[in-house]
Amino acid sequence: MTNPSPYQQTTANAGWHLEQSTGRYRWWDGQSWGVYQDQMAAAPVAVMTASTTNGFAVAALILGIWGFCTTWIPFFIGFFLGGLPDLLAVIFGIIGITRANRPGGTGLTMAVFGLVLGGLALISIFFGAGTIW
Numbered sequence: 001m002t003n004p005s006p007y008q009q010t011t012a013n014a015g016w017h018l019e020q021s022t023g024r025y026r027w028w029d030g031q032s033w034g035v036y037q038d039q040m041a042a043a044p045v046a047v048m049t050a051s052t053t054n055g056f057a058v059a060a061l062i063l064g065i066w067g068f069c070t071t072w073i074p075f076f077i078g079f080f081l082g083g084l085p086d087l088l089a090v091i092f093g094i095i096g097i098t099r100a101n102r103p104g105g106t107g108l109t110m111a112v113f114g115l116v117l118g119g120l121a122l123i124s125i126f127f128g129a130g131t132i133w
Contacts, residue, residue, distance in 0.1 A: 054107030057096030060114025064089035064121070071121040071129050078130030082121055089118025 016025040016037055027034035063085040071082030093115025100108035121129070 052104065052106060054096050054099050054105065054111065056092045056099060057107030057111035057114065060089050060093035060096050060118065061110040062114070063092065064114035064117030068117040068121040071124060073130060076131055079125060080130075082130060083125060086118045086122040086125070089114045090122060093118060 014028060014030045017028050018024075019026050019036075022036075025037040027037070067082040067086035067089055069082075071078045071086060073081065093111050096107055096111030096114065099105050100111055
């Protein structure tokens with residue numbers, strides 16, 4: 001008995017199978033052959049949207065953590081390592097909060113944490129942090 005299909009193998013497994021004579025894939029549902037793969041409608045492609053990040057919020061958080069950790073180093077080392085990052089964390093935190101409050105804005109939590117950490121470390125300089133204890 002000969003195989004009536006143009007395929008070399010007879011298969012009972014449903015799926016796409018290569019048709020040797022045309023080099024195209026064809027669907028086998030377990031009982032009969034269906035359409036060729038290139039006749040299928042194209043699947044919808046997921047569109048990736050650009051992720052909008054609030055760069056000022058990220059910078060405020062990073063500078064706030066850095067400034068909060070280094071401001072406490074004694075002998076004026078903390079003052080020089082943490083003073084400018086603390087000031088920048090406060091400024092970037094305010095800008096980050098402003099941008100996060102716009103429609104579609106993100107990063108409010110990061111901006112607030114950066115502002116708070118930078119502000120606490122900046123205020124602590126006036127109480128002697130980073131100087132001789």
